[in-house]
Every structure is written in C-alpha cells, then in structure tokens.
Amino acid sequence: MLSVRNLHAGYGDTEVLQGIDLDVNQGEVVAIIGANGVGKTTLLRTISGLLAPTAGSVTFKGQPIGGMAAHAVVEHGVVMVPEGRRLFQRMSVRRNLEVGAYVGRARPRMAESLREVYDIFPILQERGAQLAGTLSGGQQQMCAIGRGLMALPELLMLDEVSLGLAPIAVKRVYEAVRAIRDRGITLVIVEQNVSQALRVADRAYVIGGGRVVLSGTGRELSNNNDVRRAYLGLG
Ligand code: ATP
Numbered sequence: 001m002l003s004v005r006n007l008h009a010g011y012g013d014t015e016v017l018q019g020i021d022l023d024v025n026q027g028e029v030v031a032i033i034g035a036n037g038v039g040k041t042t043l044l045r046t047i048s049g050l051l052a053p054t055a056g057s058v059t060f061k062g063q064p065i066g067g068m069a070a071h072a073v074v075e076h077g078v079v080m081v082p083e084g085r086r087l088f089q090r091m092s093v094r095r096n097l098e099v100g101a102y103v104g105r106a107r108p109r110m111a112e113s114l115r116e117v118y119d120i121f122p123i124l125q126e127r128g129a130q131l132a133g134t135l136s137g138g139q140q141q142m143c144a145i146g147r148g149l150m151a152l153p154e155l156l157m158l159d160e161v162s163l164g165l166a167p168i169a170v171k172r173v174y175e176a177v178r179a180i181r182d183r184g185i186t187l188v189i190v191e192q193n194v195s196q197a198l199r200v201a202d203r204a205y206v207i208g209g210g211r212v213v214l215s216g217t218g219r220e221l222s223n224n225n226d227v228r229r230a231y232l233g234l235g
Contacts, residue, residue, distance in 0.1 A: 138169025
C-alpha cells in the first residue's frame with residue numbers, strides 16, 4: 001500500500017533520513033521505533049508532504065506522492081496526527097473534529113464521519129460542547145486522533161500518541177488504535193513506548209543512523225536481544 005524507497009530528507013545541511021526503505025501493507029499496524037532524535041517524526045513529515053524529500057520515492061497505492069503538497073497527500077488518503085496534539089484549545093471538541101473534515105473528499109461526509117468518531121470515542125460525544133483545552137491529556141489525544149479520522153484516511157500515521165499520558169489513558173488510546181484497525185484503516189505508529197508499540201504492531205521497523213537497521217514482526221522484535229537491551233530495558 002505504502003512503499004518508501006531510498007528516502008532522503010533533512011533540514012538545511014543536516015540530512016536526517018539517509019536512505020529509508022519500508023513497506024506498509026493494507027490492513028497492517030506498522031510501528032516505527034528508534035532512539036530520540038533519530039528521525040521518526042521527520043519520516044512521517046516527509047511522507048505527509050510537510051517536508052520535501054531530497055531523494056528517493058514515496059508511493060501510495062501505486063501513485064507517487066513523494067514531494068506532493070500536504071493537502072494533496074491527505075486527498076490521497078494519507079493522514080498524519082502530529083505529536084503534541086495541536087488542538088484548537090479555545091474551540092469546542094466538536095468544532096475541532098469538524099475542522100478535520102475540511103478537505104475535499106471528506107467534507108460531504110462530515111456528519112457520517114462524526115458518528116463514526118463518536119462510536120470509537122464515546123467520550124468525545126459526551127464532551128462535544130466542551131472547549132478542547134479543558135479536556136484531560138488522554139481525551140485531547142483522542143480528539144486529535146478523531147480529527148485525523150474525520151479526513152477519511154486509508155492510512156493513518158500517529159506520532160507519539162502515548163507521550164505524557166497516564167497508563168490508563170495509554171490503554172484507552174491503544175484500544176482505539178485496535179478499533180481503528182478493525183475498521184480497515186491501515187496504521188503507522190511512531191512510539192517512544194516500544195513495548196506498547198510492539199504489542200499492537202503486526203510489523204515494526206527500527207531506525208538508526210538515518211536508515212532502517214532492523215525490521216520484523218512485533219513478536220520477532222520483542223524477542224530480539226538488541227531491541228530488548230536498547231529499547232525495552234531487558235536482557
Ligand atoms: P523524537 O522522538 O525525539 O521527536 P525523532 O526520531 O522523531 O525524535 P526527529 O524529530 O525527526 O526525530 O528529529 C531528527 C533530527 O532532526 C533531530 O536531530 C532534530 O534535532 C532535527 N530536527 C528536527 N526538526 C528540525 C527542524 N525543524 N529544523 C532543524 N532540525 C530539526
């Protein structure tokens with residue numbers, strides 16, 4: 001479904017991605033893991049069109065999307081939920097969700113999408129009229145994911161969804177990730193919480209030095225000694 005080949009990108013003279021190769025198949029949850037600052041966010045930003053690649057290709061469902069503008073990438077069905085939630089704090093939960101549907105093909109289906117988001121996150125319906133800034137951290141994260149869903153993604157990319165959340169909120173967010181997968185949406189998740197990511201992921205890629213250094217099923221990587229030592233504090 002998504003295929004990334006020899007992808008290079010960075011900021012000014014700093015090349016962060018130095019030839020990334022990865023594939024995501026339809027219906028999978030794929031986790032991207034790696035040390036702080038290794039370029040996981042940069043990878044998602046490049047796939048989303050927020051950052052232009054300096055070399056390499058990104059193909060989605062057979063169409064080249066590398067280097068396209070971010071809104072055009074969303075129109076192709078690839079949607080990113082950025083780290084840090086970035087909600088409109090002084091707007092209601094419902095308005096925040098509706099804003100997510102302000103892209104061409106999603107707009108006419110706004111009412112239907114809202115029902116589906118409320119189905120996955122009933123708390124967002126309960127809190128619909130409340131200002132987003134007054135939600136708990138976990139609820140804000142749900143609202144951010146809900147807003148991403150409003151754009152009708154076929155591939156949803158989540159950046160650090162569990163960062164800074166209490167364990168119970170992490171659990172809820174990951175229940176939602178499974179519910180989203182069960183609706184046929186493919187997911188790419190970037191996570192600091194490696195054990196959590198490997199539990200939900202069908203497959204995972206470990207990034208190091210600007211490249212993929214290891215890949216396998218969630219289970220294979222959970223049992224890999226290097227991964228256990230470096231990311232799981234085991235071994
Ligand atoms: P983290 O999980 O800590 O966010 P990451 O793996 O997602 O880490 P990136 O955020 O992609 O890493 O950052 C990769 C490198 O690029 C880091 O060294 C970072 O300092 C640098 N970087 C990130 N954003 C910018 C920017 N806008 N301008 C210049 N350098 C940047």
